[in-house]
Amino acid sequence: MDPAERRREVVDALFRVVIRDGLERASLRTVAAEARLNVGSVRHYFATHEELKRFAMRSMIDRVGSRLHARAEAVGDAGTLTREERKEVAASLFAELLPLDEARRAEVTVFLDFITAARTDPSLQDLAREAATGARALARRVLTWLELPAGVDVELECERLTALLDGLGMNAVLYPELIGGESCLEILRTHLDTLIPPPPT
Amino acid sequence: MDPAERRREVVDALFRVVIRDGLERASLRTVAAEARLNVGSVRHYFATHEELKRFAMRSMIDRVGSRLHARAEAVGDAGTLTREERKEVAASLFAELLPLDEARRAEVTVFLDFITAARTDPSLQDLAREAATGARALARRVLTWLELPAGVDVELECERLTALLDGLGMNAVLYPELIGGESCLEILRTHLDTLIPPPPT
DNA sequence: TCGAAAATATCACAGCTGTGATACAACGGA
DNA sequence: TCCGTTGTATCACAGCTGTGATATTTTCGA
Known part of the structure; x- marks a missing residue:
């Protein structure tokens, strides 16, 4: 899959978490879960x-x-x-x-x-x-x-x-x-x- | 010391932490430290x-x-x-x-x-x-x-x-x-x- | 002076956090 | 086919969090 699109998916997941629970709840784990990924995958795109x-x-x-x-x-x-x-x-x-x-x-x-x-x-x-x-x-x-x-x-x-x-x-x-x-x-x-x-x- | 004044001191300490680092950083420990108290004392006034x-x-x-x-x-x-x-x-x-x-x-x-x-x-x-x-x-x-x-x-x-x-x-x-x-x-x-x-x- | 109440202090525990390290799978060009 | 790159997944570790439980000290009225 296109890396740029993966990044966009993760960012969209972060936005959903922020809207639902606020930015301080947007940890790597909650965002990864929202994007149906694991922390390792997220960190592959965002160090x-x-x-x-x-x-x-x-x-x-x-x-x-x-x-x-x-x-x-x-x-x-x-x-x-x-x-x-x-x-x-x-x-x-x-x-x-x-x-x-x-x-x-x-x-x-x-x-x-x-x-x-x-x-x-x-x-x-x-x-x-x-x-x-x-x-x-x-x-x-x-x-x-x-x-x-x-x-x-x-x-x-x-x-x-x-x-x-x-x-x-x-x-x-x-x-x-x-x-x-x-x-x-x-x-x-x-x-x-x-x-x-x-x-x- | 007057309990009401102690509460006020703790609240003032919380305000200072919020101004300096934001509300999400205002944990019991940081607020207690700012008020020169320990968590137990703070929790004696705020359950x-x-x-x-x-x-x-x-x-x-x-x-x-x-x-x-x-x-x-x-x-x-x-x-x-x-x-x-x-x-x-x-x-x-x-x-x-x-x-x-x-x-x-x-x-x-x-x-x-x-x-x-x-x-x-x-x-x-x-x-x-x-x-x-x-x-x-x-x-x-x-x-x-x-x-x-x-x-x-x-x-x-x-x-x-x-x-x-x-x-x-x-x-x-x-x-x-x-x-x-x-x-x-x-x-x-x-x-x-x-x-x-x-x-x- | 005694003793109960109030206040202060410490420990432990489970849960979450970011991050480093490492392993495993998939894919694509030589 | 092989191998290196890319992506995916899992573990461990230290640090912080709120909270329960408990201990110690201080205060103050009878």
């Missing part, structure tokens, strides 16, 4: 536990990052869109970072565990920082593309938006009974409306 | 590890909750304040939830570890839910007290504000080099200004 975790976190970042990049490229020609249309495009782009379906919920859940673990795990810190700066770069790019009204501090709004997205994702993952995916999307749209007032009806 | 963690999380919630409650009570007579003054009161109240100094940074750090752990730890879930609903109740109360302009959805703004506060706190704790306490406060003030437009100068 150490640390390497497995780093590879998994990188896979997650790359997956989300490439998806966002593809979406951002697809709307390269902005001149033909009205402000309202661009707002809708921006909303659906940022929505990729919200737990709106099971796949994205899984991503946000795993990602939250990884970045909180990175606070005290030096081997994950560079990846967490990379993801954080990447999210800010995306937000900055989209906000400038939206051509905010004069007098608006783009850097501040960039930080406010990323914080809002992180907060929404975290709350929707930790308290699904308090706030669902639909509310997240509605709040995101409202937020963009406060940045660019909608035309009066 | 099980689970009981210790629950007590610590409850202490944290109570501490922050009572501080917020005291501040909210202190400004009970709202009629004498202008809208701008009330906005400033609201900002300083919500600022209690942001890592603006070392004490609050420690609180947010520990709290973040607790609520993420609660996702997969049934023994902490009720406390996490209590904290989440409490934060929303506070935000709802303050937002109605601010008398937002007509047409503003208070429930939605309540959720948007709590998500923003959570996101700001999380980012400031996880990426202190990307966003500091001052930026959090500035963003919070900006957010309140978008809810209640400031008078033109």
Whole structure:
């Protein structure tokens, strides 16, 4: 079997364990069992536990990052869109970072565990920082593309938006009974409306 | 020595371990060592590890909750304040939830570890839910007290504000080099200004 | 002063962890 | 066919974990 695919299987098994029991329960043995392998086989592809975790976190970042990049490229020609249309495009782009379906919920859940673990795990810190700066770069790019009204501090709004997205994702993952995916999307749209007032009806 | 104070000492030791190494490293042995005790002494006050963690999380919630409650009570007579003054009161109240100094940074750090752990730890879930609903109740109360302009959805703004506060706190704790306490406060003030437009100068 | 209660301390045990070492099987080119 | 590479599997070891049981010390009121 293709080694790359085996690695992917192991990483998927790790994700399932993290979603079910949290990252701290994702030991070599539990992940191997989830992947229907034994520790020896897992360690044939990942020399150490640390390497497995780093590879998994990188896979997650790359997956989300490439998806966002593809979406951002697809709307390269902005001149033909009205402000309202661009707002809708921006909303659906940022929505990729919200737990709106099971796949994205899984991503946000795993990602939250990884970045909180990175606070005290030096081997994950560079990846967490990379993801954080990447999210800010995306937000900055989209906000400038939206051509905010004069007098608006783009850097501040960039930080406010990323914080809002992180907060929404975290709350929707930790308290699904308090706030669902639909509310997240509605709040995101409202937020963009406060940045660019909608035309009066 | 007063048993209540001993418990507090142990809990403080646990907080220090969590801040330094994360909640998953806060074993009975590491906490006991941090408190300059042995496991037997710690277990004399907390029968099980689970009981210790629950007590610590409850202490944290109570501490922050009572501080917020005291501040909210202190400004009970709202009629004498202008809208701008009330906005400033609201900002300083919500600022209690942001890592603006070392004490609050420690609180947010520990709290973040607790609520993420609660996702997969049934023994902490009720406390996490209590904290989440409490934060929303506070935000709802303050937002109605601010008398937002007509047409503003208070429930939605309540959720948007709590998500923003959570996101700001999380980012400031996880990426202190990307966003500091001052930026959090500035963003919070900006957010309140978008809810209640400031008078033109 | 005595003695019970509270507090502190130590040991042992089973279970889990990462990792090193080693063995066994499968496969694919010379 | 042979052999080296790749993949799979198993064992052992030290270290950490929570917890039960037990021992020792300290405290403090009758």
